[in-house]
Amino acid sequence: METLELKKQKVEEVKPITISGSAAVLEAFLAEGVDTIFGYPGGAIMPIYDALYDYNNRLKHILVRHEQGAIHAAQGYARASGKTGVVFATSGPAATNLVTGLADAMIDSTPVVCVTGQVFAHLLGTDAFQETDVINITTPITKWNYQVTDAKEIPSVLAKAFHIAGTGRPGPVLIDITKNAQLQMIEYSGYEKCTHIRSYRPKPIVRKEYIEEAAKLINEAKKPFVIFGQGVILGKAEKEFTKFIEKGGLPAAWTIMGMSAIPTNHPLAVGMLGMHGNYGPNLLTNECDVLIAVGMRFDDRVTGRLDKYAKQAKVIHLDIDPAEIDKNVKATVGVWGDCKETLPLLTELIQQKVYPQWLKQFKDCTTKEEDKVIKEELNPSKDELTMGEVIKLLNDLTKGEAIIVTDVGQHQMVACRYAQMNQSKSNITSGGLGTMGFALPAAIGAKYGAPDRTVVAIIGDGGVQMTIQELGTIMQFKPDVKILILNNSFLGMVRQWQELFHQNRYSFVDITSPDFVQVAKGYYIDGQSVNERSKLKGALETMLNHKGSYLLEVKVGKENNVFPMVPQGRGVAEIVLCKEEL
Amino acid sequence: MQKQEFTITVYTENQVGLLNRIAIIFSRRKINIESLNTSPSEVDSVHRFTIVINEYEEVVRKLCRQIEKQVDVLKAYYNTNDEIVWQELAMYKVPTDVIAEEVKVERLLSQHGAKAVVIRKDYTVFEVSGHREETDKLIEVLEPFGLIEFVRSARVAIIKNSDGFHSKLKEFEYKEPGEHAVENEFLDKNQEVFSM
Known part of the structure; x- marks a missing residue:
C-alpha cells in the first residue's frame, strides 16, 4: 500500500533537471497522453519546434497546410477519439487563423488545447513583427486562455489547460507562450496533473431531490419524449443512456451533435431533431407531455420559434452546464450534473414501461415522411442522382461502421438524415458554428483519432474549396481518408433558401469547381468522378476498397431541396414535407 | 416584469484578462454596463467586481450564470437596490x-x-x-x-444578506464539497423558476 509518507519520498527522489520551456511543453504533452500534434511552424514558435526535433519519435506531428486545418484536424481527432486534440501555431496570422476553429470548438464543446507562439515578452504591445493580441482576440471563443511569459509557469499552466479542456463541458483552451519563455531554462522535477481548480467546478455533486422530481414526472407521463445531444457522447454515457430509454420505453431523438450516441437503428430511436430533422420528432415535440432533454442546449435550429416550442410539455433538462438550464427553454425540473452519474440514478427510479400507442404515432410520422420525402430521395425516379441515394449506397457498403465527417450545407443535412451509424463517435460535423471547410481537415484528424475505423469525409463542392489545401497534408502524411464530394454545382443550401424564400433570386450561389479529380491527382491522390447511377455503386466500392486516400466526386442533381423543413421563424410543429406545403 | 437596476457582485481570482472576459459577456449581448468597479474583497487573494446594469431579472440571472461559468470566476450574485x-x-x-x-x-x-x-x-x-x-x-x-x-466613481456595494466569502471559499477549495455546497445553491434559490 502506498502511504502518504512513501509517496512523499518518491517525489523527493526525483532530482530536478534543467530543461527549456519548450521541452516542458512537450513533456506536458507526453504526460497527458498526447500522441499527435497538428501544427505549422513559424518564427515565434521556433524554439518549441526545435525541441520537437528531439521528441519526434514519441510525438507525431502532422504538418498541415493552413492553421485552420490544424485546429479542425484537432477537433476531428478529439471527436473521433474522445481525447483532447492538440495544436501548434505561431504568433500573428497563424494565431488568427485558428479563430474559426476555436469558435467552432467552443460552440460544439470540443476539447482542444492550442499552443501559440508569441513575440518576446519585452516586445509585447510594441506592434512587433507577427505580434497580435491573441489572448484578447480569442477570449470569447475559448473556455480558458492564458499567456505565459515565464517558463516556470509552463508545467502548471499546461496541466490546467488539459484539465479545463477535457472536463466538465469540454471546450478549447489556448496557451500563448512568449518566445523568451520557450527559450528559458527551468528546473524541472516532473509533471503534475491538475485535478482541482478552486474557481472551477467541472461538475456538481448530484442532488437526489431533482432526480426524484424528474423520475416522478417520467413515471406519470403518458407521452414522454427524450431528446439528446452530444452531452451523452462527451459524458461517455452511451450505455447509461441506452439503459435509461430502454427501461422507460422512451422514444428518443437526437440533435445533429448527439447523433450516433445510440445506434441509428435502435428500436427506440425516432430520428433527428431540427430544421431538417425528421418529421416525427419535430411534430411530436409539440405533443409529448414530458420532454426529457439530455446533454443538449435547445439550439434555435432545434427549437424553431421558442414561443411555439413544447409549450404543452413539462420539461426535464439534464445538463452539466448550469448556464444551459433555463437559457432557452424553461425547465420544469433542471437536473444539473454529469449525465453519466445522473442517468443511472434516474434509471433506477423510473418504472419499466412501454408506450406502444405513442411509439406508433412516431411510426406513422415516419411512414408519412417516407412516402413524401424519403422514397424519392433514396430511390429517385429521375435520372439525376440525389445525395440521399449516395448515402444509402454508402450505408450498404460500410454497414454503418464508418466515421462520417460532414461539412456544412445540404450534403450535411442529407448525410445526417440518412447515414446509418452503429457506434458512438461516428458523426463528426460542424453543428453549432456551421463552418464550411470543416470536413476535410476534420477527417484527417478523425483518422488519427480512430486509426482502425474507415473515415469518409462527405463534402459539398463549396465547402471543399474552402480548405482544399489540406489535400497536401493527406499527400504528405497519407492518412487513409475517403473524400466524397457531392457536387451539385451550387451553394446548395443558400440556393434552396433563395428558391424558397427569395423568389428564386439566385444571388451568387452558382459556384464553379475545378476538376476535383485532376486536383487530387496533382496531390498524388487517386480519384474519379461519376454522374451516372449505374456507376455509382462501383465507384463507392472502389473508393472504400482503395488502399489509402481516395477522392470520389459524385455529380448530383443541381436543384434538389432538403426536406422536411422547419422554416425559420416557425414552430417545430409547422414542419413542412415539401415546397408546396410552405 | 420591468427593467430595473441590479448590482452584480462577482468574486474572482486575480487574473490578467479577466476584466475583458467578464466585460464581453455584457457587450456581446449589447448590454450597457452602467458602472463597474474592481477591488480586493474581504478574502485575501480574491477579487471583487461590482457591476451595475439596468435589465430584466431574467436576463440578469442568465448573465450571472454565464459569468460564473468562466473558469477564473468563483461566484456571481445579483441584487436589487434594496438588498444592498x-x-x-x-x-x-x-x-x-x-x-x-x-x-x-x-x-x-x-x-x-x-x-x-x-x-x-x-x-x-x-x-x-x-x-x-x-x-x-x-x-x-x-x-x-x-x-x-x-x-x-463606480458604485461599490455591500450585500445586506451576506456572510462574506470566507466560508464559501473554503468549500471551493475542497475537491469534494458537501452535498449542499455553494455551487448547488442556484437550484435552491430559484424555487420559483423550477416551479412544477
Whole structure:
C-alpha cells in the first residue's frame, strides 16, 4: 500500500533537471497522453519546434497546410477519439487563423488545447513583427486562455489547460507562450496533473431531490419524449443512456451533435431533431407531455420559434452546464450534473414501461415522411442522382461502421438524415458554428483519432474549396481518408433558401469547381468522378476498397431541396414535407 | 416584469484578462454596463467586481450564470437596490474665491455633506459619497458658481444578506464539497423558476 509518507519520498527522489520551456511543453504533452500534434511552424514558435526535433519519435506531428486545418484536424481527432486534440501555431496570422476553429470548438464543446507562439515578452504591445493580441482576440471563443511569459509557469499552466479542456463541458483552451519563455531554462522535477481548480467546478455533486422530481414526472407521463445531444457522447454515457430509454420505453431523438450516441437503428430511436430533422420528432415535440432533454442546449435550429416550442410539455433538462438550464427553454425540473452519474440514478427510479400507442404515432410520422420525402430521395425516379441515394449506397457498403465527417450545407443535412451509424463517435460535423471547410481537415484528424475505423469525409463542392489545401497534408502524411464530394454545382443550401424564400433570386450561389479529380491527382491522390447511377455503386466500392486516400466526386442533381423543413421563424410543429406545403 | 437596476457582485481570482472576459459577456449581448468597479474583497487573494446594469431579472440571472461559468470566476450574485448598501464617491473642483466670497456656497456644501479634500488658493476639491441622485444634485448646485471639474466613481456595494466569502471559499477549495455546497445553491434559490 502506498502511504502518504512513501509517496512523499518518491517525489523527493526525483532530482530536478534543467530543461527549456519548450521541452516542458512537450513533456506536458507526453504526460497527458498526447500522441499527435497538428501544427505549422513559424518564427515565434521556433524554439518549441526545435525541441520537437528531439521528441519526434514519441510525438507525431502532422504538418498541415493552413492553421485552420490544424485546429479542425484537432477537433476531428478529439471527436473521433474522445481525447483532447492538440495544436501548434505561431504568433500573428497563424494565431488568427485558428479563430474559426476555436469558435467552432467552443460552440460544439470540443476539447482542444492550442499552443501559440508569441513575440518576446519585452516586445509585447510594441506592434512587433507577427505580434497580435491573441489572448484578447480569442477570449470569447475559448473556455480558458492564458499567456505565459515565464517558463516556470509552463508545467502548471499546461496541466490546467488539459484539465479545463477535457472536463466538465469540454471546450478549447489556448496557451500563448512568449518566445523568451520557450527559450528559458527551468528546473524541472516532473509533471503534475491538475485535478482541482478552486474557481472551477467541472461538475456538481448530484442532488437526489431533482432526480426524484424528474423520475416522478417520467413515471406519470403518458407521452414522454427524450431528446439528446452530444452531452451523452462527451459524458461517455452511451450505455447509461441506452439503459435509461430502454427501461422507460422512451422514444428518443437526437440533435445533429448527439447523433450516433445510440445506434441509428435502435428500436427506440425516432430520428433527428431540427430544421431538417425528421418529421416525427419535430411534430411530436409539440405533443409529448414530458420532454426529457439530455446533454443538449435547445439550439434555435432545434427549437424553431421558442414561443411555439413544447409549450404543452413539462420539461426535464439534464445538463452539466448550469448556464444551459433555463437559457432557452424553461425547465420544469433542471437536473444539473454529469449525465453519466445522473442517468443511472434516474434509471433506477423510473418504472419499466412501454408506450406502444405513442411509439406508433412516431411510426406513422415516419411512414408519412417516407412516402413524401424519403422514397424519392433514396430511390429517385429521375435520372439525376440525389445525395440521399449516395448515402444509402454508402450505408450498404460500410454497414454503418464508418466515421462520417460532414461539412456544412445540404450534403450535411442529407448525410445526417440518412447515414446509418452503429457506434458512438461516428458523426463528426460542424453543428453549432456551421463552418464550411470543416470536413476535410476534420477527417484527417478523425483518422488519427480512430486509426482502425474507415473515415469518409462527405463534402459539398463549396465547402471543399474552402480548405482544399489540406489535400497536401493527406499527400504528405497519407492518412487513409475517403473524400466524397457531392457536387451539385451550387451553394446548395443558400440556393434552396433563395428558391424558397427569395423568389428564386439566385444571388451568387452558382459556384464553379475545378476538376476535383485532376486536383487530387496533382496531390498524388487517386480519384474519379461519376454522374451516372449505374456507376455509382462501383465507384463507392472502389473508393472504400482503395488502399489509402481516395477522392470520389459524385455529380448530383443541381436543384434538389432538403426536406422536411422547419422554416425559420416557425414552430417545430409547422414542419413542412415539401415546397408546396410552405 | 420591468427593467430595473441590479448590482452584480462577482468574486474572482486575480487574473490578467479577466476584466475583458467578464466585460464581453455584457457587450456581446449589447448590454450597457452602467458602472463597474474592481477591488480586493474581504478574502485575501480574491477579487471583487461590482457591476451595475439596468435589465430584466431574467436576463440578469442568465448573465450571472454565464459569468460564473468562466473558469477564473468563483461566484456571481445579483441584487436589487434594496438588498444592498451602496455608495458612489464624487469629487468637485470649484474656484476657491467663489466659496470664500459667497457664504451661501459653503452652506450648500455642508448641506450636501461635502468635505473639502484639498484647499488651494485657486481651487478647492470637495468630495461627497452617496447615491447617484445626491451627487448629481450637488452638480446642479455648484454649476452656477463655476464648477471646474466633476468626477464620480463606480458604485461599490455591500450585500445586506451576506456572510462574506470566507466560508464559501473554503468549500471551493475542497475537491469534494458537501452535498449542499455553494455551487448547488442556484437550484435552491430559484424555487420559483423550477416551479412544477
